[in-house]
Amino acid sequence: MRYSVFSLLGQALAGNTGWKPAWRDAAPQPRYDVIVVGGGGHGLATAYYLARTHGIANVAVLERGWIGGGNVGRNTTIVRSNYLLPGNIPLYELSMQLWEGLEQDINYNAMVSQRGVLNLYHSDGQRDAYARRGNAMRLHGIDAELLDREGVRRLYPFLNFDQARFPIQGGLLQRRGGTVRHDAVAWGYARAASDRGVDIVQNCAVTGFLREGGRITGVETTRGTIRAPKVALAVAGSSSQVAAMAGLRLPIESHVLQAFVSEGLKPIIPGVITFGAGHFYISQSDKGGLVFGGDIDGYNSYAQRGNLPVVEDVCEGGMALMPAIGRARMLRSWGGIMDMSMDGSPIIDRTPLDGLYLNAGWCYGGFKATPGSGAVFAHLIARDEPHPAATALTLGRFAAGRVVDEKGQGAQPNLH
Amino acid sequence: MRIPCPYCGPRDSSEFAYLGDAAPRRPADGDAEAMATYVYLRDNPAGPMDELWYHAQGCRSWLVVSRDTRDHAVSGARLAAGASA
Ligand SMILES: Cc1cc2nc3c(=O)[nH]c(=O)nc-3n(C[C@H](O)[C@H](O)[C@H](O)COP(=O)(O)OP(=O)(O)OC[C@H]3O[C@@H](n4cnc5c(N)ncnc54)[C@H](O)[C@@H]3O)c2cc1C
Ligand SMILES: [Zn+2]
Numbered sequence: 001m002r003y004s005v006f007s008l009l010g011q012a013l014a015g016n017t018g019w020k021p022a023w024r025d026a027a028p029q030p031r032y033d034v035i036v037v038g039g040g041g042h043g044l045a046t047a048y049y050l051a052r053t054h055g056i057a058n059v060a061v062l063e064r065g066w067i068g069g070g071n072v073g074r075n076t077t078i079v080r081s082n083y084l085l086p087g088n089i090p091l092y093e094l095s096m097q098l099w100e101g102l103e104q105d106i107n108y109n110a111m112v113s114q115r116g117v118l119n120l121y122h123s124d125g126q127r128d129a130y131a132r133r134g135n136a137m138r139l140h141g142i143d144a145e146l147l148d149r150e151g152v153r154r155l156y157p158f159l160n161f162d163q164a165r166f167p168i169q170g171g172l173l174q175r176r177g178g179t180v181r182h183d184a185v186a187w188g189y190a191r192a193a194s195d196r197g198v199d200i201v202q203n204c205a206v207t208g209f210l211r212e213g214g215r216i217t218g219v220e221t222t223r224g225t226i227r228a229p230k231v232a233l234a235v236a237g238s239s240s241q242v243a244a245m246a247g248l249r250l251p252i253e254s255h256v257l258q259a260f261v262s263e264g265l266k267p268i269i270p271g272v273i274t275f276g277a278g279h280f281y282i283s284q285s286d287k288g289g290l291v292f293g294g295d296i297d298g299y300n301s302y303a304q305r306g307n308l309p310v311v312e313d314v315c316e317g318g319m320a321l322m323p324a325i326g327r328a329r330m331l332r333s334w335g336g337i338m339d340m341s342m343d344g345s346p347i348i349d350r351t352p353l354d355g356l357y358l359n360a361g362w363c364y365g366g367f368k369a370t371p372g373s374g375a376v377f378a379h380l381i382a383r384d385e386p387h388p389a390a391t392a393l394t395l396g397r398f399a400a401g402r403v404v405d406e407k408g409q410g411a412q413p414n415l416h
Numbered sequence: 417m418r419i420p421c422p423y424c425g426p427r428d429s430s431e432f433a434y435l436g437d438a439a440p441r442r443p444a445d446g447d448a449e450a451m452a453t454y455v456y457l458r459d460n461p462a463g464p465m466d467e468l469w470y471h472a473q474g475c476r477s478w479l480v481v482s483r484d485t486r487d488h489a490v491s492g493a494r495l496a497a498g499a500s501a
Contacts, residue, residue, distance in 0.1 A: 240460035251456040253436065254485070299434045300485045302462040307417050307488065309430040342456045399452035411455050414434055 003107055022187055023194035028201045028223050032060045034381055035219055035228040037206045037242060038235035039063025041072035041182075041367065042359055044189035045374020046234055046381070047198045048106070053375070054382035057197035060228075061190075062221060064205035064238075068186035071236050072367065074336035076259050076293050078272050078283065079368035080117045080177035081142055084133045087392030087404035088345055089140045094389045095372025096142075096176060102371060108188030110180050111286065116271035117177030118147070118155065120321075122166040126276055130172040137174070145173045156273060160323055166277035179272065179283055185370055209246045209356070216246065216355040232357040232381050234373075237302070237337025239360035246353055250360065251342040251398045253413040256301040256335045257293070257364050258310055262328040264288030273321070280317025282325075290328060292318060296338060296364060298414045306335045338364050343403035344416030348377055349395040350384070357381050358395060363416055420493050423475040435468035438480045438496070462486055468496060 001007065001020050011018055034050060036043045039061045051057040061067075079099055081092040098105075099112050121127045127146075134144035145151075148170045153161065161168045190200050201223065208220035210227065218227035235242045237254050265288050274281040282292040294314035297306045311333065318325045341347060341361030346369070351358050359377045362369065376387035386394075392404055398411075409415040417429040437458055443450035462485055469481045478496035483489065 240458070241462055244459075249453075249457040249459065251458070253458055253460050254462075299429075299483075300436070300460065300465060300467065301488065302486050303488055307429070309428070398456040399449065412436070414436070 003109070022191040023200055026060070026199035026201050028060060028062070028204060028221070028226050029199065030225070030227060032199070032226065032228040033058040034230045034232060035059075035226060036061045036232045036234060037219065038070070038233065038238075039067040039186075039190075039200060039202065040070040040234060040236055041185050041189065041370035042236070042362070042373045042377070043234035044186060044193060044200075045370050046232060046359070046377045048189045048193040048196070049375045049378035050382060051193060051196035051198055054378055056382055059193075060199040060201055060226065061193070062204045062206055062219070062226070063200070063202050066202050067190050067200060068183050071336040071338070072186045072370070073183050074259065074334060075182055075367040076281070076283070076291050077179040077182045077285075077367065078117065078177070078281070079180050080174055081368070082117065082119070082133065082137055082144065082172065082174045082177065084136050084406055085404055088406065089136065089142070090389040091372050091376060091393070092369060093140060093142050094375065095369050098371030098375060099180060100176075102188075106188045106192035108184065108191060110184040110188050112180050113178045114176050115178040115283075116173060116175045117274070118152070118171045118173045118271060119274045120152065120171040120276045121169050122277045123169065127169055134172050143174060143176050145175070147171045147173055155271070156269075158268075158322065158324060159273070160321060163320055166320065177272065179285075180367075182367060189374070206242060207245070211353075214354055216353050230355050230357065230381055232359065232377065234359040234377065236360070236362060236366065237339050239339045239358075243358070243360075246351070246356060248351060248353070250347075251411075252361055253300050253340050254302055255296045255298070255338045255340045255414060256303060256306045257296045257338050258306040258314070258333055258335045259291065259293040260311075260314065260333045261285070261331050262290040262325075263331050265290065265328060268324075275317050275321040278313070278317035278320065280314055280321060282318065282322070289331060290325065296340070296414060302337055304335050304337055338362070340413035340416060342398055342411040342413060343405040344407055344409065344413075345404035346373070346393055347395050348373065348380060348390045348393045349386070350380070351395065417488050417490065419469060419479070419481055419490055421471050421474060421477070421479060422493065422495055423477060424471065427471070427474055431471060431473040432469040433472045435470065438466040438468045464491070469493075
């Protein structure tokens, strides 16, 4: 069923009784051309682009729980392409361009809103670092504007400009950045992939791999054995666990990241703002809730919930940046498990096992990459060669000393 | 989350800095492949794990803390100095 203003009007008149399920909740078949493990944003997007761009539609997406139950439904919905390193920039910009055309492409309202992402700076050193980042972006044809204090004040007059310790000096603005409704991304890709013949299989956990020599030829699951010459992993925070079933160790640690939402308020924050002196960022959802977050908790975790010190730290950051926030009540908070890589950048590559492909290490920033990640991963799976936008993001880069370390923190995942 | 420091007693985890898995051992002979494995590859277990924490705002000792990564339950802590090398 194609969605349009006419289908909407027709259904409104018919009392909304004629809507069909958006995708088929498929039962697993014994054999596919490609198995994608993980029904998060990246897995669903990968399946969609396999079908759409490469004509490979005999594909299953195997999801342990329900689609949208992982990080794709837990993130704070921010999208941007304001990266510094040439190994990262092309991928995130490809992703941004795909966001810009996504809703027409998949015929689904994902509420893509290019409301602007502003990163504040509070010192001369930070300003210089942002000037450098903005220049790197512009050299790649990406929009970036360095604002001074008055430029920021015109956008957000209510910020705490004269905070005693961290006065706001200015900010780096990417106007094309913004927010996207995260659940709709999962549902929209699921529907578009399903329409092209992809089987979306829920409640189907992968528990092992079928091997013939050095080749992976399928998976064992809680719903039986499923064979395919190509198996692609996109399981985010569970990457180490699933890779271990194939005997692989990864340069990844799993960490918990929390997010918070306030009660619904009238529109106050038009865009996305990040505080540069602590880790705090905030935007307002279209329902009115303030959506905000900060650092990962900082220790290995599979708990999907964090602890109070980070809650306190995030709220202190919010109060320092925007004291008015103190009047809003917090409605809920939650956590998700991040696949933190050793250099803070993702891995999109083949593995030492033929037929096994890996998409992992997205840290706390993989939502913005969802369309690009799906597109380049599908390319890799279909053609067995990396997409031009993701040639640096190999598994072998660590041992080879070619890490893509945006922050320059070294092999310490909790600092990225 | 509280960490039972052998010197200071049970203290809030925010007094500590986290390094990570205590299992990897620096290879003695400087072999490049063994070194890359030591620096970059981790078991990243979902379950009990021994890990290195530094009591930065306390006695400044490095500790080996036993903790379950599924529920954050801490089952013990000992001094890292003199721990099996
Ligand atoms: C609180 C929070 C805030 C964030 N904010 C942002 C943000 O503002 N911007 C941004 O760009 N990124 C953000 N992120 C990061 C982003 O959400 C993730 O990097 C991204 O969603 C990961 O990819 P995914 O959507 O495919 O993951 P997921 O949705 O987690 O998908 C992985 C799926 O694999 C499944 N799986 C695991 N093991 C198995 C198995 N054995 N068999 C079958 N299936 C399995 C899981 O059930 C899960 O559904 C945030 C994350 C969190 C937690
Ligand atoms: Zn101590």
